[in-house]
Amino acid sequence: MSLRNQIRFILILTVSSFSFLFHARAAEPDSYPVKYQTVQIEGLDIFYREAGPADAPTLLLLHGFPTSSHMFRNLIPALSDKYHVIAPDYPGFGYSSAPSVDKFDYTFDNLAHIMEKFTRQLQLNKYSLYLMDYGAPIGFRLAVQHPERIETLIIQNGNAYEEGLDNPFWEPVKVYWKERTSTHGNQLRSLLTLDATKWQYTTGVRDVKAISPDTWGHVQPLLDRPGNQEIQLALFYSYGSNPPLYPQWQEYLRKYQPPTLIVWGKNDPIFPAAGAYPYKQDLNKLEFHLLDTGHFALEEEGPTIARLMRKFLTQYTNTAH
Template sequence: MRHRTTQVGAIQTFYREAGADDAPVLLLPHGYPGSSFVYRHLLAALGDRWRLIAPDLPGFGYSATPAPEEFGYTFDAYADFLYDFVNTLELNRYAIWLHDYGSQFGLRLAMREPDRVACLIIQNGDIYEDEFGPKYDGLRELWANPGAESRRGIAAHVSLEGFRDEFAGELPDHVADRIPPDLWTLHWSLMGTPERMANLVRLLEDQPSTLPWFERQQAYLREHQPPTLIVWGPHDGYMPEGSARAYHRDLPDAELHLFDGGHWLLETHLDEVAPVVRDFLNRVHPPSRRGAPGPDPV
């Protein structure tokens, strides 16, 4: 695994990378409240055959935090940043991992240049509003009444306890102790500046802007039918099992695997998820024979 920085426009951007430079690419945009750290185990598990690239988005992790006048901290701004990132690294073809907010950024990247997309892997990233879980109920109330009071309600979740709830909420007891406290303590320590916290509130406030995109994203899936693997943890207050199954409306051939976990499967069920992903990528996004290593590990 390598830890690198690059300039994406004026933004110094940290990213983690594993695998050979000429291996097929798996792009890993992260969501809220994470960073490239959430993909560390996946990079180690699949870097023998694929080139995995996980950036820290602006204002997250170890990347720079530009002023709001220089970067918008909206879903549009992050989608544009991801496009600029892949072009900076000269990535011409890639699989995209779609998780949490990263599913919005990744899907917009896919829609922008569909021919560059080898396949999609969807892990608890939802685009079907009618299948929203109960944890969205409080957000809907805030969305329906934007303004200062709503902003205070959103800001209340930008806290150590709020981060802990995002990482460890809704999990049954036999799974909850697999979530390391490093997730919320590390990410809170990295987020804990007034500038970063304010920028994160801006992004959370902008989430209603994603709703009109859902229909367009569903249309993209119906039209282009990218090879798709769905790996999902149904113990998710935002995205229960129905959110995963809804993808079959537009991708009837997508492979769906449900695991006894929640929103952060790579922390709790990596040993089960990684072989499924490996099998899928070997079939639809394989390394070239010249660059491929020996037999897959058992």
């Protein structure tokens, strides 16, 4: 090869390499760091995690029991390149205020009231809802109150049908709903122990070694705070206010037909797959996935759920980013 051809070859290779690196870097999603913030609602500090461009479609992530926005710690950055992601802690959970039961009414009506004021204060006028466990009764109250605000639903082990409560886990809780005595309440305190918290995270998963102890390491010290057991018992009792509202929530689904993605851990002993199937009766725009994992499906199936959410949200939201 002549010297001239060698130089030409080197130049072409250099330009090609630069072009490849440029386009590869351009294809990488923008990085939006998670911000940890607090806002005051009716004298309470409500902590929340937020990431993503403010003008992108908004995702409001509502956590379950006994965790907090911590359960979304990996999902938020996985979606924040194209979505404005917000995950609050309810009063009594995570890093939000936890006033004693004699200073705050721990009911699902009141938690939903605080979350509705939270959405107004942050000017969330249109959003998709991620509903998990306790997030379902809170989120469905928001949806019924303001159906015009709901763009889509992502439901992960979040119940809205009687079929989802027909299992042994709920038997002692239902006794407490019928007769709120200290005896029946004390029988539920075992659900607030470290063993019970680990059980929630590990039961039904494929590989226990894949579940980080950072989960119960975050949750249990918060559950063990003085007065927090009384908070949780109040909410166990208040959960009995949810089944009577199921017909109202189901009517919302039938009337407004929000596009819905179900990503449900099918081995969950608390909200088993029996609670997922009835959504098919009421929703026309439904994408349905049963995942081979347990209650906290994000711990083992987080990348899968993020991928399914991105595909689903691209179809039903305006993702210009």
